[in-house]
Amino acid sequence: MALIEVRDLVKEYVLTTKKTGLRGSLQSLFFPDKRRVHGVDGISFDIESGEIVGYIGPNGAGKSTTIKMLTGILHPTSGTIRINGISPQKDRKAVVSQLGVVFGQRTQLYWDLRLGESFELLKRIYRIDDETFRMNLNTMADVLGIDKLVDTPVRQLSLGQRMKGDLAAAVLHSPSILFLDEPTIGLDVESKHAVRDFIREINRQRGTTVVLTTHDLDDVEQLCERLIVVSGGKVVEDGPLRTIVGRLAPFRVLELQLERAAANLQHSKAEILRQDGLRVSYRFDRNLVTAAELIADLSQRLPIQDLKVKEPDIEDAIRELYRGNVAYG
């Protein structure tokens, strides 16, 4: 049994469109114009304990809707969810005790309290025992430097400090799963690093499973071995990050620095992207020729001084996916 099991999950939203004018308003009152929108349209996946999974997709893909159903905030129209074998809809309390949730756009801290007082309040709400609480605060002092912030009122924290506070608050009850929705949104480079270090550490030290929703592709590249990509309420990709990127963006670039000008720069299996004096870049499909073959061929006739091979660009691959330029079988 996987830690998180999602089967054929559907969420329909019912939208009521209002007509204009007095006559329209009256009509809408008695005969509302209802339209159904699929927020999530038949999603299935399994997540194993200890994974860090990027749950990504373009705006309106259905990411937040899924996370809200997984955390028991929303009821699915149909389909099933099991978290450690338990349905969040049937036994929300049992599931919530195993989850930590952070929504980057909102905070669960209390504006009028100091950060440390906010933690104390959460301790009581979640009934966290003294030892677990102390142990977790100590860990968060090491990983996030939270000890320096506990005396500051939450409203005075910078965005980056507040996010550190939110992350610490989310793990005070030692959850086995963390749902993070845009945890790096709006943060400066240093705070983004701190958030990413935290995610790596909590996963490494405690085996916490992390489901990460983000539009920041650096988050994806640095943290996620596996991606679940959703679009239009459906899963369009599910697999290792490198496999997905390799398949969608098979092109690599070989950059050569030549010692002196050479006559025949062409290669039958590579395209010359740029030539700038003694620098030449080739684009090649790694399914047609390997970097080693290309270098071996070219070095027979070109005076190569230095070279660099650039890996496929994750951003290109993800952009293609979001644009819907990829056909799904």
Ligand SMILES: Nc1ncnc2c1ncn2[C@@H]1O[C@H](COP(=O)(O)OP(=O)(O)OP(=O)(O)O)[C@@H](O)[C@H]1O
């Ligand atoms: N409360 C709601 N009422 C009606 N429609 C909704 C509601 N919430 C979401 N939707 C619709 O459901 C679809 C999925 O929205 P959702 O917020 O889950 O997407 P998302 O992938 O999280 O997007 P974003 O990256 O912009 O946060 C969208 O078409 C959205 O307009």
